[in-house]
Amino acid sequence: MPNKFFMSDQHQVAFFNESGTYANQFGSAKWVGMVQSHESDEDMGVINARYLGTASRNVSQFLDGPKSFNNTLTFYPQDWQFLYFAMGKVTDGGSPSPYTHTITTAHGDNIDPTNGEILPSFQVEEFQGIGVTGSNWLRTFDGCMVNSLTITATQGEPVTCEVNYIAQDVTFASGAKSSVTATTSRPFMYQDLKVHLYASGTTVDEVKSVALTVNNNLAVNHYVDNNRLVGVPLPGAADYQIEVTLNATATHTKSLYDQYFVGGSTFNALFDFTASTGSRILYITCSGCKVLDMEAPSEIGDGPSEQTITIAPEVVTASATDDIQYYRSFSGA
DSSP states (O other), X not given: OOOOOXXXXXXXXXXXXXXXXXXOEEEEEEEOSEEEEEEOOEEOOEEEEOOTTSOOSSOOEEEEOOOEEEEEEEEEOSSOHHHHHHHEEEEEEOSSSSEEEEEEEOOTTOOOTTTSSSSOOEEEEEEEOOSOTTSXXXXXXXXXXXXXXXXXXXXXXBOEEEEEEEESEEEEEOSOOOOOOOOOSOOOBGGGEEEEETXXXXXXXXXXXXXXXXXXXXXXXXXXXXXXXXXXXXXXXXXXEEEEEEEOOTTTHXXXXXXXXXXXXXXXXXXXXXXXXXXXXXXXXXXXXXXXXXXOOOOOOSSSOEEXXXXXXXEEEEEEEESOSOSSSSOOO
8 A cells, every 4th residue: 555645735723612621622623714834842841861870871761751832823814713812801792793702801810711710721623634544643732822922914915813822731643633614704814904003093004014912921830730731821921012014104204203212102003904894803902002113224225115113002902893603612701
């Protein structure tokens, strides 16, 4: 029999909600979005043990240390469920469709109703196979929490989400992949975004790219608790950063540099992603924004000069509208 290769057209990545307790799978598989890649950084924590008395320079024993899983999932978003996983709190509303989801930052006093922890958790199933049970490669990562999420919109391209997450453990199987219903709507695109900065929501039309990052700075602990797995990851300081690249114009350069960067004034910003008016929308509102850096080099080149503005907001809230009734695993208040 000839060798059979795992071909990329047969791969699938899906996710599950968790509910009841941390690392406990709930419900059926869900569609992530248009997945571009899933990269797993799995460390079995092998410790090379050497000790005196062996009369040898070689390793004497390999010891099983702490397991660590630090993975990255990249996809074109068709909805914003992973923004809820990243920020931590959601209020689902609206009936009938379209439904609304108000997403805010979970703080240390939050108890997520799905798992009883500060942040919601989920599971990621990655399948590579040849369609023959017993010959497939299926991994399920459980106890996943978002360490950071970056939403990037670049001119001429689909919007991209890059999710870095911490998992507690992985389970291997060689059977069939889970059945998941694909979302067939187009992903959010660069042309769906309007960027409103300062001066009562002024629209900046010359923006070439935007990257919005949510960073939970998760604290990862391997406790003295009779196992090799990570304990529940705990969120540290919530860091939000926005990087905007735009063509330099007389309309905006003076205000951005003199008033907001050098002058230090704060402002509010709105990022409006509208794929379909009234039914597929994401508004990200950033309050108390401060310009941390402004790169505006003078150099020889073709076309207009380019500027890159780095912004940090104090408070971020998001409102998503789509045909998904609940971003959480159940409809409880």
